[in-house]
Amino acid sequence: MEHAVQIENLRKEFKGFTLKDVSFNIPKGYVMGLIGPNGAGKTTLIKLIMNLIRKNSGQIRVFGKDHIQHESEIKSRIGFVYDIPHFYEDIKLKSTASAIAPFYPKWDQDLFLKLMNEFSLPLDKKFKKLSHGMKMKFSLCLALSHDADLILMDEPTSGLDPVFRQELLEKMSQIMLDEEKTMLFSTHITSDLERIADYITLIHNGEIIFSSPLDNILQNWGIVKSEKDLLDKTEIPGLVGYEKTNYGIEILTSDIKTAQTLISSDSISEKATLEDIMYFIKKGETHA
Amino acid sequence: MKIIISNASQKPIYTQISEQIKNQIISGDLDQGDPLPSIRKLAQELQISVITTKRAYEELDKEGFIDTVGGKGCFVAMQNKELLREKKMKMVEDKMLEAVSEAKLLGIELKELKEMLTLLYKEEE
Amino acid sequence: MLKHIRRELIFNQTQLYIFAGYILVFWIWIVWQNISPRISLVFLSFVLPLFCAASFQAREEKFKAWTLNCSLPTNRNTLILARLITSWSLMIAALIVGILYSALFQKNHSILYQFIQLKYFLVFLLFTSLFLVFLFPFVIRFGLSGVLIGLVVLQILGIITLVLTRASGSKGNFLHTMIDSIINFMKFLLNHPSTFFYVTVLIFSVAVLNIFTLKFSQFLFARRDF
Numbered sequence: 298m299e300h301a302v303q304i305e306n307l308r309k310e311f312k313g314f315t316l317k318d319v320s321f322n323i324p325k326g327y328v329m330g331l332i333g334p335n336g337a338g339k340t341t342l343i344k345l346i347m348n349l350i351r352k353n354s355g356q357i358r359v360f361g362k363d364h365i366q367h368e369s370e371i372k373s374r375i376g377f378v379y380d381i382p383h384f385y386e387d388i389k390l391k392s393t394a395s396a397i398a399p400f401y402p403k404w405d406q407d408l409f410l411k412l413m414n415e416f417s418l419p420l421d422k423k424f425k426k427l428s429h430g431m432k433m434k435f436s437l438c439l440a441l442s443h444d445a446d447l448i449l450m451d452e453p454t455s456g457l458d459p460v461f462r463q464e465l466l467e468k469m470s471q472i473m474l475d476e477e478k479t480m481l482f483s484t485h486i487t488s489d490l491e492r493i494a495d496y497i498t499l500i501h502n503g504e505i506i507f508s509s510p511l512d513n514i515l516q517n518w519g520i521v522k523s524e525k526d527l528l529d530k531t532e533i534p535g536l537v538g539y540e541k542t543n544y545g546i547e548i549l550t551s552d553i554k555t556a557q558t559l560i561s562s563d564s565i566s567e568k569a570t571l572e573d574i575m576y577f578i579k580k581g582e583t584h585a
Numbered sequence: 586m587k588i589i590i591s592n593a594s595q596k597p598i599y600t601q602i603s604e605q606i607k608n609q610i611i612s613g614d615l616d617q618g619d620p621l622p623s624i625r626k627l628a629q630e631l632q633i634s635v636i637t638t639k640r641a642y643e644e645l646d647k648e649g650f651i652d653t654v655g656g657k658g659c660f661v662a663m664q665n666k667e668l669l670r671e672k673k674m675k676m677v678e679d680k681m682l683e684a685v686s687e688a689k690l691l692g693i694e695l696k697e698l699k700e701m702l703t704l705l706y707k708e709e710e
Numbered sequence: 711m712l713k714h715i716r717r718e719l720i721f722n723q724t725q726l727y728i729f730a731g732y733i734l735v736f737w738i739w740i741v742w743q744n745i746s747p748r749i750s751l752v753f754l755s756f757v758l759p760l761f762c763a764a765s766f767q768a769r770e771e772k773f774k775a776w777t778l779n780c781s782l783p784t785n786r787n788t789l790i791l792a793r794l795i796t797s798w799s800l801m802i803a804a805l806i807v808g809i810l811y812s813a814l815f816q817k818n819h820s821i822l823y824q825f826i827q828l829k830y831f832l833v834f835l836l837f838t839s840l841f842l843v844f845l846f847p848f849v850i851r852f853g854l855s856g857v858l859i860g861l862v863v864l865q866i867l868g869i870i871t872l873v874l875t876r877a878s879g880s881k882g883n884f885l886h887t888m889i890d891s892i893i894n895f896m897k898f899l900l901n902h903p904s905t906f907f908y909v910t911v912l913i914f915s916v917a918v919l920n921i922f923t924l925k926f927s928q929f930l931f932a933r934r935d936f
Binding site: 511 | 592597598599623625626628629632633634635636637640
């Protein structure tokens with residue numbers, strides 16, 4: 298399997314936070330969802346790939362090439378959408394596009410105009426006059442106008458209304474019809490991912506908790522709901538976290554199939570959503 | 586081609602897809618040579634991962650229900666009439682086996698089971 | 711490189727219009743008030759880097775546009791080189807505006823005659839390069855806020871120096887002495903005969919200073935985390 302991005306033992310130390318020897322791969326032609334609570338390291342990871350921050354140690358390869366040695370060449374094939382707008386606010390949209398177009402050998406001006414039209418973005422307006430959603434759309438427009446092979450998006454849907462989020466996800470779906478394209482999409486709105494992601498990497502406190510196909514996760518992870526002293530009596534395999542109330546206990550396990558065989562008939566087992574997983578993993582540390 | 590998937594079902598989604606396509610092939614709704622949507626197009630329309638649709642098609646290919654033509658896509662495979670009938674019979678047999686084991690578990694006798702089967706069959710008509 | 715310069719010019723359009731207006735007004739005023747070309751030379755070598763280099767950096771910082779610029783298919787060293795080249799192009803352009811204005815509208819064409827002389831042109835480059843050596847890397851490393859803090863620190867140092875020299879009771883004022891020696895140095899440079907050797911030394915110094923500015927700034931910029 299070919300990988301669009303290969304990350305090996307990546308380490309970055311900040312004052313209050315460390316990305317600890319992180320390793321995972323993004324297979325070519327698929328959507329990788331990067332999830333984790335705020336401050337987990339998602340933005341840091343994306344910035345490290347783009348060399349906006351310098352790593353302390355480790356290796357990053359994009360399209361099989363070292364991301365610093367071939368920085369310029371790699372970036373000509375990457376479209377990026379960051380969570381915070383980073384354009385010159387007093388410059389018109391068409392001018393900004395005109396300034397960066399020459400940097401991309403595969404820039405398609407017709408496609409750019411078509412996308413601007415599709416997203417109802419005014420070419421002559423200054424960036425500061427756009428709403429948050431439109432700013433995001435413009436970012437996406439630029440990212441899609443040069444036939445990028447890798448599209449990196451850092452929380453592209455946060456702060457957007459549901460209608461626009463749906464539009465954005467549909468656009469992403471459409472892009473992925475091309476099997477040469479790869480996408481990395483970081484978010485804490487996990488419901489978006491369940492519709493489009495192929496692989497999920499969960500990061501928490503600077504560590505990768507897992508990186509697997511979405512299907513496997515949804516099939517193998519589950520929640521057991523039972524009486525509150527269940528854990529005293531039964532050893533639940535793959536226990537990740539739990540929550541006790543006065544009426545019972547909810548347990549997240551990464552091996553629901555085995556767990557189902559161990560629990561009694563008046564306990565319930567359910568599929569876990571990505572949101573459940575994120576919730577319990579965060580909770581899990583308080584019970585460890 | 587009609588496919589409806591349920592998130593609440595215990596069955597994995599790729600199984601739901603392959604079963605529904607299988608049924609449509611067996612029942613004749615899908616004819617031999619009919620093209621199937623590409624795995625990516627199907628994934629887009631059902632709003633699921635392309636890995637899932639890929640797996641569903643791989644299963645169908647393995648079981649001989651579809652042919653994958655490199656570069657062109659997937660098509661309903663030629664179904665040998667005998668083989669098709671056999672497949673249909675196998676599906677019913679599987680269901681019957683389920684009923685038989687359940688009946689045994691609950692202590693229902695063969696005679697009673699036969700009566701139930703006759704009643705249900707007549708009801709359907 | 712051209713696409714880099716074009717990018718810098720497009721992204722800083724609004725600043726450029728202000729700059730153009732300022733330069734025009736400046737030359738009109740210089741000619742009208744009959745101010746010595748030498749003084750305008752010194753003044754320009756101080757003001758132009760602020761306009762052309764520092765303000766671009768400030769804008770990039772204000773809009774967090776380094777995230778955009780550093781994400782483009784290029785590397786950081788090229789970005790810095792582009793900024794330096796663009797700055798110089800604009801500064802020289804500002805000079806050319808003055809020369810043209812003098813040629814067209816100044817009766818005695820004093821500005822034209824002054825700046826067209828190689829020696830004065832090179833001295834202008836030297837003064838500007840000297841200021842850039844401090845300003846350019848500083849702004850790249852510390853940003854505009856750093857410049858402001860730096861100015862405040864300089865003020866405080868100046869006050870401390872004053873207080874100390876007063877307290878020590880010495881007759882001379884250290885700050886004054888420093889300023890005087892700088893002025894004397896400038897006068898020396900401007901008055902030195904324009905020999906071949908002198909011109910060569912000037913060219914060499916300008917080159918060395920700019921290469922240092924470039925390399926040092928590239929070094930600092932490469933280390934910044936955005």
